[in-house]
Amino acid sequence: MTRYEKAMRPEDITRLFVERSNAGDAAGVAALYEPDAVLAYPPGSQTVGRDAIRALWQKVLEARPRFEPEEPLPTLISGGLALTSTPPRDGAGARAQVARRQPDGSWLRVLDQPEFVPPPGDAPA
Template sequence: MSQNTPSEHTDVAREPEDLSRLFLRRVNAGDVDGLVALYESDAVLATPDGGEVRGEAGIRAFYAALVASAPRFAPGEQHPALRVGDLALTSTRLPGGAGATAEVARQQPDGTWRWILDRPNVL
């Protein structure tokens, strides 16, 4: 989907580990709306320059700029989520030793999962 096309997301994260799979599919498709849908409305996303963006508008602007260059992301080695109650720590080792991700997801009232904190590269 293009970033200008409203997306319908019938494929949702039923488990916290699903978020990474959905992220890869949506970022490689340039689906900005789909990427934003992976986050809670007040989520915080760390940026490569050491800053952060907050909320839907900030996350949308960040991903719109990212997908404008049509990047291709490859899957990494995903670790099983660590869970406590309705929170889960997700992480993925990036391909080629390029670092790792760390995210906190929260289970939603409908049973699905969304990220509330995202650090795309912890190294």
């Protein structure tokens, strides 16, 4: 079993997502989510659970998309929940995630509303 760096601040999740996605590590991306997390993707539907999220990212990462680090917007924390977000490149809409503090003090995503990422084969030329 691979041991992954834990997100010790909610904002760390975005950095770890970029690193793991760019490395093609779908299991590492999925490890950033709670076991029953909900990802609002593909557009118009939901992917529920870490295993389903891993399978989805495996397909997406086969196309070798490149993710760039982004400056996060201010994080809102209330008790053991955090709302993180980053502005989309086109300035329209928003990307937002809810993370929950884990018993060891680390953070995992519970809800994820990403910006649209084209499915494999649908990427613009």
